[in-house]
Amino acid sequence: MTAAVGSQAPDFSTRNQHGEEIRLSQYAGRPVVLVFYPYAFSGVCTGELTTLRDCPDLLAAAExxxxxxxxxxxxxxxxxxxxxxxxxxxxxxxxxAIATSYGAFDPERGCARRATFVIDGAGVIRWSVLNPMPAARNPDDYARALANLGPSK
Structure with missing residues (x-):
């Protein structure tokens, strides 16, 4: 069961690719987009993440x-x-553990599912999507979800 729209986003603490500790709650007051993806270096995941990389306006709208x-x-x-x-x-x-707390872990494959959660500045999940493993997500969907947060972002 995925974390529900309208519920408080589960907080977590982990490390980023540079070894820096990251806690979801450190972004309070700013929208956050959690992009769960199955595997680094895989084709669909790389396509999705490089598409995001190439959308600077979208990346500026949220963390x-x-x-x-x-x-x-x-x-x-x-x-x-x-x-x-x-x-x-x-x-x-x-x-x-993080993917499990959001209902985005696939225990059969041992990886995160292709799930996305848009979280507002108050830490409430405002939008989510779960795509099948081979289906890439559309970044335009993230942009619409962030726009629907309104001017408080």
Missing amino acids: FLAISCDPMFSLRAYDDAQGLGFSLLTDFWPHG
């Missing part, structure tokens, strides 16, 4: 946090290869 169950050092190599420019968060250990 984008991409989350996978890959280890931190793999995420660093991935970012070095792709030059993504936003935080890649590790959900490696405890394995899938």
Whole structure:
């Protein structure tokens, strides 16, 4: 069961690709987009994340946090290869704990599902989508969801 629209987003703490500790609650007052993705270096995931990289206006509208169950050092190599420019968060250990708290963990594959959550500045989930494993998400959907947050963003 995915975290429900209208509910408080589960807080978490983990490391980004540079080893910096990141806590969701540190972004209070600013919209956040959580982008769960299955695997670094995979085709669909790389296409989605490089598309985001190439949308500077969208990235300026919220804090984008991409989350996978890959280890931190793999995420660093991935970012070095792709030059993504936003935080890649590790959900490696405890394995899938963040994805599980959002209902976005696939226990059969041992990875995050392709799920997205738009969280407002008060920490409330305002929009979410869960795509099938091979289906890329459309960044225009993120832009519409962020626009619907209104001027308080």
